[in-house]
Amino acid sequence: MSSRDPLLPDGRILRHDNRERIVHWTVAIAFIFLFLSGLAMFSPFFFWLSLLFGGGQLMRLLHPFCGVALAVLFSAYAWPLRRDNRWTDADSDWVRSMFRYMRKEANELAGTGKYNAGQKLMYWSMVPIIAILFLTGVVMWQPYFAPAFPAALRRVAGLLHAATAFVMFVGIGVHWYAAYWTKGSVRAMVRGTVSQAWARFHYPRWYRDVTGKDP
Amino acid sequence: MALDTQDIRARSATPSSFPSARSFQPEVSKLIDLSRCIGCKACQSACMEWNNLRDLVGNFDGSYTNPPDLNDQSWTVMKFHETEIDGHFAWLIMKDGCLHCAEPGCLKACPSPGAIVQYQNGIVDFQQDQCIGCGYCIAGCPFNIPRLRREDSRVYKCTLCSDRVGVGLEPACIKACPTQALSFGSRAEMLLQAEHRLTDLQERGFTQAAVYNPAGVGGTHVLFVLPHGDRPEAYGLPRDPRIGPLLALWRSTLARSLGVLTMFSVLVAGVLHYMRYGPLEVPEEESGKKDEAKP
Numbered sequence: 001m002s003s004r005d006p007l008l009p010d011g012r013i014l015r016h017d018n019r020e021r022i023v024h025w026t027v028a029i030a031f032i033f034l035f036l037s038g039l040a041m042f043s044p045f046f047f048w049l050s051l052l053f054g055g056g057q058l059m060r061l062l063h064p065f066c067g068v069a070l071a072v073l074f075s076a077y078a079w080p081l082r083r084d085n086r087w088t089d090a091d092s093d094w095v096r097s098m099f100r101y102m103r104k105e106a107n108e109l110a111g112t113g114k115y116n117a118g119q120k121l122m123y124w125s126m127v128p129i130i131a132i133l134f135l136t137g138v139v140m141w142q143p144y145f146a147p148a149f150p151a152a153l154r155r156v157a158g159l160l161h162a163a164t165a166f167v168m169f170v171g172i173g174v175h176w177y178a179a180y181w182t183k184g185s186v187r188a189m190v191r192g193t194v195s196q197a198w199a200r201f202h203y204p205r206w207y208r209d210v211t212g213k214d215p
Numbered sequence: 216m217a218l219d220t221q222d223i224r225a226r227s228a229t230p231s232s233f234p235s236a237r238s239f240q241p242e243v244s245k246l247i248d249l250s251r252c253i254g255c256k257a258c259q260s261a262c263m264e265w266n267n268l269r270d271l272v273g274n275f276d277g278s279y280t281n282p283p284d285l286n287d288q289s290w291t292v293m294k295f296h297e298t299e300i301d302g303h304f305a306w307l308i309m310k311d312g313c314l315h316c317a318e319p320g321c322l323k324a325c326p327s328p329g330a331i332v333q334y335q336n337g338i339v340d341f342q343q344d345q346c347i348g349c350g351y352c353i354a355g356c357p358f359n360i361p362r363l364r365r366e367d368s369r370v371y372k373c374t375l376c377s378d379r380v381g382v383g384l385e386p387a388c389i390k391a392c393p394t395q396a397l398s399f400g401s402r403a404e405m406l407l408q409a410e411h412r413l414t415d416l417q418e419r420g421f422t423q424a425a426v427y428n429p430a431g432v433g434g435t436h437v438l439f440v441l442p443h444g445d446r447p448e449a450y451g452l453p454r455d456p457r458i459g460p461l462l463a464l465w466r467s468t469l470a471r472s473l474g475v476l477t478m479f480s481v482l483v484a485g486v487l488h489y490m491r492y493g494p495l496e497v498p499e500e501e502s503g504k505k506d507e508a509k510p
Contacts, residue, residue: 040326041326041347042474044326047228047326057346057347059347060368061348140354143368155465158354158465159462159464169477170477170481181495183494184497
């Protein structure tokens with residue numbers, strides 16, 4: 001957590017500090033690499049993607065190392081954010097009005113803090129998903145770890161790895177779309193700051209905590 | 216590069232049909248009659264010689280089996296199993312190596328196009344230049360045959376001397392066998408010969424003798440005559456080898472289609488939602504209300 005006052009002298013609010021943004025985008029790059037190379041190994045229809053990574057051999061070699069990088073970087077990203085992602089009663093209310101929110105019939109609830117319930121669901125779903133991908137990936141990792149596990153377990157790991165990867169894709173797909181849909185959030189993750197109006201509209205309780213003003 | 220003289224029946228990670236101008240070629244099989252095997256390892260030596268392999272001289276570990284297991288330099292290994300059958304000690308000699316399944320789990324598991332091919336004559340061959348070293352074939356093999364070479368991350372196994380068979384020769388191990396424990400020919404001939412051997416064995420009192428040609432993998436192009444056919448495990452052979460539902464599902468067209476459908480659905484849902492509802496923006500009156508900064 002940054003000890004800096006998030007309310008900046010120019011009136012804007014710091015939402016994601018430098019460290020957080022750098023780690024976020026590194027995780028994003030690792031995800032894209034892993035997803036494209038994983039897709040190439042999952043289905044022959046996409047094997048041509050291996051050309052992006054210098055051919056099948058190099059792609060297969062790099063994929064697990066990149067996976068470890070993602071798991072480590074994601075942990076570094078997620079750990080400091082665990083308090084902001086704690087589930088509250090307001091979040092349960094948010095989930096109940098989720099579809100109205102998606103239809104733009106309901107505004108963000110007054111109790112929404114730095115992250116809304118949708119973002120928290122994303123956060124908490126990625127924790128087990130990445131853990132499963134990491135563990136099943138280790139079981140399949142040739143030539144270092146796979147020989148230590150029986151073939152039957154490696155078959156289970158292969159299936160679970162692929163299935164979980166698609167669940168992750170759905171999660172990241174929703175994440176990407178939500179970022180595109182919610183104007184200003186991509187800028188927030190790129191530049192780090194948001195306007196007070198944006199903070200007030202999307203995250204009323206966070207706005208109040210940062211500025212001391214009522215939304 | 217697959218052999219040009221052999222048509223291809225199946226090719227890993229390649230969902231299309233293959234040239235079949237020479238599909239008249241009969242399926243071949245190797246018959247291993249373990250009742251005639253004396254464990255001389257001539258086949259093991261011939262295999263290394265023909266395939267130009269250099270395995271290490273191993274250590275003695277209490278058994279004639281050397282090297283202790285298949286590896287990237289030994290594609291066939293004589294295994295000497297010590298066991299007890301009907302209260303008597305039995306020394307079972309077994310020639311271990313690829314069985315060339317009609318429905319190969321390795322080929323089904325392989326994600327790299329053309330790294331594993333099955334020729335029209337039934338031989339399953341690895342093309343190491345296409346191999347990406349993922350080891351899926353090892354997980355997919357019901358017989359635990361393929362071996363990954365650490366130095367180059369490629370997988371190796373018995374080729375059934377596809378290069379010799381392709382030009383009308385018999386595999387090197389067959390050539391070397393001094394007791395006719397090994398035979399090679401068309402599959403139909405070999406199945407017939409196996410039945411004859413079985414009759415002989417049964418007359419000699421091996422009432423449980425059987426031909427090992429497991430149906431779970433569609434039959435194999437390496438057939439065994441087992442004197443103790445009721446106990447394939449005693450020879451290190453699985454009783455009922457199968458590709459198994461997990462691998463079949465993981466590498467299935469269904470799973471691949473579901474994956475693509477999932478990705479496509481996310482894309483379509485996003486496009487439709489945006490078209491119907493438009494972006495979520497901070498309302499103008501909100502922007503101008505309490506502070507001066509723009510979003």
